[in-house]
Amino acid sequence: MFVFNSNFPFSIPNIDAINWDLVSLPTFADKPKIGSQSMPVVFGITSISKQKDAAMNVIQYLMSEEMQISESKKGVMPVSTTDAARKAFAQDTPFKGKNWGALYYNQIAPGVPKSNYQLSVEKSFTSYIQPIVEGKKDVNTAMREA
Numbered sequence: 374m375f376v377f378n379s380n381f382p383f384s385i386p387n388i389d390a391i392n393w394d395l396v397s398l399p400t401f402a403d404k405p406k407i408g409s410q411s412m413p414v415v416f417g418i419t420s421i422s423k424q425k426d427a428a429m430n431v432i433q434y435l436m437s438e439e440m441q442i443s444e445s446k447k448g449v450m451p452v453s454t455t456d457a458a459r460k461a462f463a464q465d466t467p468f469k470g471k472n473w474g475a476l477y478y479n480q481i482a483p484g485v486p487k488s489n490y491q492l493s494v495e496k497s498f499t500s501y502i503q504p505i506v507e508g509k510k511d512v513n514t515a516m517r518e519a
Contacts (some may be wrong), residue, residue: 378412379450379476382468385506394471397478408479413452450476 441453
C-alpha cells in the first residue's frame with residue numbers, strides 16, 4: 374500500500390511496470406467519510422501588482438469549467454466539484470482505466486494551520502522521499518541521511 378497524492382503516477386518513472394490501482398483511504402470511526410486533506414495550488418494577486426485586472430482575468434480563465442475539465446483530463450486534480458470535471462480526471466493519460474473515483478469517495482478533511490517552523494522542517498525532509506519511491510534508497514538509509 375502506498376499513500377500519496379493524486380498526481381503520484383504522473384511523477385514516478387516506470388510506474389507502468391507495476392500493476393496498481395486506487396482505493397479510498399481508510400477513515401476514523403469518529404470521522405466517517407472524511408478523508409485526507411488536500412494539497413491545493415493557490416493563485417493570488419499581490420497588492421503591488423500593476424496588472425490586477427489582467428491577473429484576475431487569468432485566474433478566472435484557469436477556474437472556468439472548460440479549463441478545469443481540460444486540466445482534469447491531463448491528470449491535474451480539478452478544483453471544480455462538478456461531475457464533468459471529476460469524471461474527466463486522467464482520461465487523456467495512459468492511466469484512464471484506473472479507479473479515479475476513489476479520489477472523491479470521501480470528503481476532503483479541513484486544513485490544519487501550520488507554523489513556519491513546521492513548514493521548514495517538512496521542507497528539509499521532502500527531498501528524501503523520491504529516492505525511496507524510485508527504489509534507490511531504503512527508508513532507513515533515507516531517514517538516517519535526513
